Amino acid sequence: MRLTNLLRTMVSAFLLLLSAGAFAQTGEDGYDLWLRYRPLEAGLQARYGRAATELVATGRSATVEAAAAELERGLSGLLGRPLPRTARIGKDGAILLGTPASTPAIAAMKLPLDRVGAEGFVIRSTRIGGRDVIVIAANQDIGLLYGAFRLLRLVQTGAAPEGLDIVDAPKAKLRLLNHWDNLDRTVERGYAGFSLWDWHKLPDYLDPRYTDYARANASIGINGTVLTNVNANAEVLTAPYLEKVKALAGVFRPYGIRVYLTARFSAPIEIGGLKTADPLDPAVRAWWRAKADEIYRTIPDFGGFLVKANSEGQPGPQDYKRNHADGANMLADAVKPHGGVVMWRAFVYAADNREDRAKQAYSEFKPLDGHFRDNVIVQVKNGAIDFQPREPFHPLFGAMPKTPLVMEFQITKEYLGFATHLAYLGTMWEEVLRADTGHGGTVARVVDGSLHHYPVSGLAGVANIGNDRNWTGSHFDQANWYAFGRLAWDPDASARTIAADWARMTFSNEDGFVRPTVDVMMASHQAVVDYMTPLGLHHLMATGHHYGPGPWVNDLGRPDWNPTYYHRADAQGIGFDRTRSGSDAVSQYAPSVARIFADPKRVPEDLLLWFHHLPWDHRMASGRSLWDELVLRYGRGVAEVRRMRATWESLRPFVDPRRHADVAAFLRIQEKEAIWWRDASVAYFRSINRLPLPPGAPEPAMSLDAYKALSFPHAPGNPS
Numbered sequence: 001m002r003l004t005n006l007l008r009t010m011v012s013a014f015l016l017l018l019s020a021g022a023f024a025q026t027g028e029d030g031y032d033l034w035l036r037y038r039p040l041e042a043g044l045q046a047r048y049g050r051a052a053t054e055l056v057a058t059g060r061s062a063t064v065e066a067a068a069a070e071l072e073r074g075l076s077g078l079l080g081r082p083l084p085r086t087a088r089i090g091k092d093g094a095i096l097l098g099t100p101a102s103t104p105a106i107a108a109m110k111l112p113l114d115r116v117g118a119e120g121f122v123i124r125s126t127r128i129g130g131r132d133v134i135v136i137a138a139n140q141d142i143g144l145l146y147g148a149f150r151l152l153r154l155v156q157t158g159a160a161p162e163g164l165d166i167v168d169a170p171k172a173k174l175r176l177l178n179h180w181d182n183l184d185r186t187v188e189r190g191y192a193g194f195s196l197w198d199w200h201k202l203p204d205y206l207d208p209r210y211t212d213y214a215r216a217n218a219s220i221g222i223n224g225t226v227l228t229n230v231n232a233n234a235e236v237l238t239a240p241y242l243e244k245v246k247a248l249a250g251v252f253r254p255y256g257i258r259v260y261l262t263a264r265f266s267a268p269i270e271i272g273g274l275k276t277a278d279p280l281d282p283a284v285r286a287w288w289r290a291k292a293d294e295i296y297r298t299i300p301d302f303g304g305f306l307v308k309a310n311s312e313g314q315p316g317p318q319d320y321k322r323n324h325a326d327g328a329n330m331l332a333d334a335v336k337p338h339g340g341v342v343m344w345r346a347f348v349y350a351a352d353n354r355e356d357r358a359k360q361a362y363s364e365f366k367p368l369d370g371h372f373r374d375n376v377i378v379q380v381k382n383g384a385i386d387f388q389p390r391e392p393f394h395p396l397f398g399a400m401p402k403t404p405l406v407m408e409f410q411i412t413k414e415y416l417g418f419a420t421h422l423a424y425l426g427t428m429w430e431e432v433l434r435a436d437t438g439h440g441g442t443v444a445r446v447v448d449g450s451l452h453h454y455p456v457s458g459l460a461g462v463a464n465i466g467n468d469r470n471w472t473g474s475h476f477d478q479a480n481w482y483a484f485g486r487l488a489w490d491p492d493a494s495a496r497t498i499a500a501d502w503a504r505m506t507f508s509n510e511d512g513f514v515r516p517t518v519d520v521m522m523a524s525h526q527a528v529v530d531y532m533t534p535l536g537l538h539h540l541m542a543t544g545h546h547y548g549p550g551p552w553v554n555d556l557g558r559p560d561w562n563p564t565y566y567h568r569a570d571a572q573g574i575g576f577d578r579t580r581s582g583s584d585a586v587s588q589y590a591p592s593v594a595r596i597f598a599d600p601k602r603v604p605e606d607l608l609l610w611f612h613h614l615p616w617d618h619r620m621a622s623g624r625s626l627w628d629e630l631v632l633r634y635g636r637g638v639a640e641v642r643r644m645r646a647t648w649e650s651l652r653p654f655v656d657p658r659r660h661a662d663v664a665a666f667l668r669i670q671e672k673e674a675i676w677w678r679d680a681s682v683a684y685f686r687s688i689n690r691l692p693l694p695p696g697a698p699e700p701a702m703s704l705d706a707y708k709a710l711s712f713p714h715a716p717g718n719p720s
């Protein structure tokens, strides 16, 4: 027995050494994302090897080419031998890729293609002429590309090749990335280097990375990309830039990705030479129509415009005493003849408006329901303030039955620790999508269009992508790009399943790795909430760059830019009263939801101080006072990061050295900054309430003044 154990240990040590050697040669640096296609373990390789000895793809479009090329690249990597392309099924197992129109064998199969629409697919293991065949079938070529990526995912994650029977189609029509990229290649709230779009060298030089970007997006079903920042520059709408946009559109087209641009509302003045941008002015309307015609002449499948108007200093229709519908409809009329859409953002809050900021978007947009053209989609952030670590779902979801909505999530972690903190956002988005609006369905049912029968709707994610070698600035932030795509495809998908698929494809298929890694990911968002803004606190980040804590800040130009506006802490208590005795933001929700949020005993504890102002000695469910609970939550967040670090350390044998070291270093930064958040916040709130720390809670490492004195003028991602 002992001897066997010894032998086992020796063998695994030997294997470890071998694999460390292999890692050293793989040069893994994160560039390949979840499309690494490293060899499968031998058993699975043999089984897939039998089922897939050749590829039969008869279609001829660029999209079919992309699908076939990906299968060749992927399967030859995974199976460790080339996957030849042949014209017809030979004597061994084959993969057959086609539409009923391109492939008679598929037309003859009576597959349930009527259920998958234009973008869906069927994957089935079957036998044709006595041969084992894996069929990837779709109505349109883009469905074949999505099906090819799905098959590759199945192989990568170790699914058995026998008995495959998958019928799938995206639930949401628009699945978009929003890049907050400027024309000088800086990225607003970007933590992964500069913009991928090399405007200066476009259109003549097409960086091969554009194709890899398209592949990665297609692999998760993204079908559109807004190339430019919502704080827009009108210049992108001039002819030379449209040529550059056209070049990018040409690269993305085979991958089913349309390009969109942000439209600066004052463009008619800035690049059109007009005196006004009034949406009801005939000359302005004619200018936008001509501009849309020009764009569509250049890029016939251009998606449309995304607009941030009358928000944070951006121009808009209210500059001319018109409303948001006037502005959106004017642009919608311009793109309508070409089949384009306008995504008009609901992220508005005005300098001169004293109403609770959380209420302003609803107050502005709810009365306009039914006043928008049918090609206007209102794009709403997941919560009513601004991408905070945790927010209740935005009350506009469910409240706009006559206006299609797009969900806007922020993939880049502006308020969640930038690229260095490990925070898997799948759980946060799942929580929002599964929330019951009280209007007859969940948020997911609103954004997939089914609740209100929207003709078009979907999800947009503010991208976390830049020109860093690993795309997202950190290896684990790739998971957020990945999870966004998966949830846009299927807003009911499980965050845990997505995390597991990602971990398997990105790092290792071994259960000993996958289980602990997924546990880390699943706990990570809550950890950040705990050490930054526990119990429903929000908007307490430092000014401008939002790096680190600044709960004491109260000297900014507008009340609603100050953290003190949001936490309202004084000697007696803390929190924002949004019940009827306060701002009454609760009544913007459906009554069944409002009742829960308005009741401090029923509201989820993680939203308590979002909706309630409570005395420091308020009794929590734990029996502790609110103050003690708050301090413990900060500590809980730090403790979780320490656990994450220890777990990652134990996973060293499974991960190539470079990526392991990268993640370990970032976790060290995260721990340091979690402690900073905890200590600075506790020091500040204690200075307000003068209460002792609960037993066992550590003293803040520095004085409150020392925390206040920290300054980071060059923190990344900051526009100014």
Ligand code: BDP
Pocket: 188, 189, 230, 231, 308, 312, 347, 386, 387, 414, 719
């Ligand atoms: C805020 C960001 C700012 C964006 C704004 C927006 O700090 O950079 O421009 O959102 O979404 O969270 O328009």
